[in-house]
Amino acid sequence: MTRPIWHPLPLRTVTPAFLGRFEDISTRSGEITFPIPSLRGVLAYWLRALAGPYVGPDIDELIRVESELFGAASNDTTVPSRILLRGARVQVGELTKPQDGVRYLMGPGLTDRKSPPARCVAPRTILDVRVKNLGGPLHADLFLSALWALRAFGGIGARTRRGFGTLALESLEKLDLEHSPRFHREWLADDRIGDLDAVIECVRATLSDLGFREASFDGSPTYPCFAPQAFESEEHTLDARNILSALEIAGRELKDFRHPKPDGWAPADPRQLPNTVSFREVVKPFKERRPYEAAFIDGALGLPIVYSGKGITTPITVEPVADNGSAGRRASPLWLRVTDIDNRFKLRSLAFYSEWLPDGINLRIKKGKSGHPKTVERPSLDAVRSRVESWFTHLDTAAQTPGSGIHP
Structure with missing residues (x-):
């Protein structure tokens, strides 16, 4: 042997x-x-x-x-x-x-x-x-x-x-x-x-x-995997000079996606980002001690999220928490890969549509390390999937926009 x-x-x-x-x-x-x-x-x-x-x-x-x-x-x-x-x-x-x-x-x-x-x-x-x-x-x-x-x-x-x-x-x-x-x-x-x-x-x-047992899912997988209907992938070409400029284009598109500009939005400072829907509907009311009822859709792309700046003197955090009070994490279901194939730069996007958070895990919002924590409504699995799927729509739209640096 x-x-x-x-x-x-x-x-x-x-x-x-x-x-x-x-x-x-x-x-x-x-x-x-x-x-x-x-x-x-x-x-x-x-x-x-x-x-x-x-x-x-x-x-x-x-x-x-x-x-x-x-x-x-x-x-x-x-x-x-x-x-x-x-x-x-x-x-x-x-x-x-x-x-x-x-x-x-x-x-x-x-x-x-x-x-x-x-x-x-x-x-x-x-x-x-x-x-x-x-x-x-x-x-x-x-x-x-x-x-x-x-x-x-x-x-x-x-x-x-x-x-x-x-x-x-x-x-x-x-x-x-x-x-x-x-x-x-x-x-x-x-x-x-x-x-x-x-x-x-x-x-x-x-x-x-090797003798492993075969089975199939009944509903959404509880873990990220390539089960049918449980993932989505696309590839786009980037107008880039080198790998860092390719990452620059990818980062710009991710920023625009996560901070969409409302109609008529005109910032006083050109560096200012538009507020997300969850910031306007959940974080700002919490900061101002007003009631809020909207589901926290920002968490679809990963948790925890820390909000700072924009008049927030003490950072505000939204995070998953177990019944025993311990905080956790939820990795983003979206994978981005920028690569170079024969001097053509590509952006590959892969999304896994698996279970967002297990049962028994809630969301809480707090100011600073522990100040005044409150419960936040979890978005539905369909809402999470829709939010992640919209990344692919965003890229397809950018690919049809002259000067975006992205092509199909």
């Missing part, structure tokens, strides 16, 4: 990737060990998304799928990982003077100058990653399928859903994992989102061969 060996997995950053912060606020560059756990985590995310159409609502079976590839450890049992990953050191620096649209994509978590600067891996950086398969061809199929989805839709590091941390394969020739004939290497070479159905079918057949 041939002993498993380490194979090069030559990944290359397409967009900047943010990997934590420098410990010293005065530090602006250095080297760190590439965080393999982060890469494993995002590969597991995409494996679950691909396995969802086969596994259905059975979360225990979904965990078994993930454990089959990446292992698991608990008090009851330990499952060894079939796929091992190893990384080397990588150069990091600071993303200097990002333009307005890029800063909007980064968000306050990465642009807060009171904190140490974010460690940024520059575009076109080669990540020296290696992979070893301790399983067989079927495990290689699952790993390569997850790698395809990571490349097609995902990213690594902070703000991955907003287009940062996009990865490409530098060379397929060096990636020589023994896989079954049902996984086609050209899927990784071509980088086409049109291959999604074929990759899902590859995963389905592989899970069947």
Whole structure:
């Protein structure tokens, strides 16, 4: 029997990737060990998304799928990982003077100058990653399928859903994992989102061969996955000079989408953003201690949301909260990926229409860290879906607008 060996997995950053912060606020560059756990985590995310159409609502079976590839450890049992990953050191620096649209994509978590600067891996950086398969061809199929989805839709590091941390394969020739004939290497070479159905079918057949149970959803999935009618994806071409200007266009469109301009809106300051519907219908009445009844639709694109500026001296936060009072998070269902294919810059959008918040999770609004918390009405699942779907309408409209920098 041939002993498993380490194979090069030559990944290359397409967009900047943010990997934590420098410990010293005065530090602006250095080297760190590439965080393999982060890469494993995002590969597991995409494996679950691909396995969802086969596994259905059975979360225990979904965990078994993930454990089959990446292992698991608990008090009851330990499952060894079939796929091992190893990384080397990588150069990091600071993303200097990002333009307005890029800063909007980064968000306050990465642009807060009171904190140490974010460690940024520059575009076109080669990540020296290696992979070893301790399983067989079927495990290689699952790993390569997850790698395809990571490349097609995902990213690594902070703000991955907003287009940062996009990865490409530098060379397929060096990636020589023994896989079954049902996984086609050209899927990784071509980088086409049109291959999604074929990759899902590859995963389905592989899970069947590995003996996993097949099921189907009755209603919306409780987790993000590529189940029929539970996701939407589109690709648009960008008029960009380089990857940062492509991110700038994407950030500008996301800002315009989240802050739509009402008819006749004319700000006194050209830098001022129009208020969102939820700000006008929920946040402002709360601030002014007036009654409010509208559902909090801003949360459709992720929670918590912190409102500051615009006359708000103390930040106001809307967040999900459990019955025991502990605050939580809800990641955005929208993935944006800016990529470069043969010097043509593309914006890929992917939305998962899964359960928005579990039963028993409510929304609360508060001033400062804990001041005067009150309950906020949750939007319906249909309202959340409609809000997310409107992103695709927004892009299609922009693609028909001269000078927008976006084309179908």
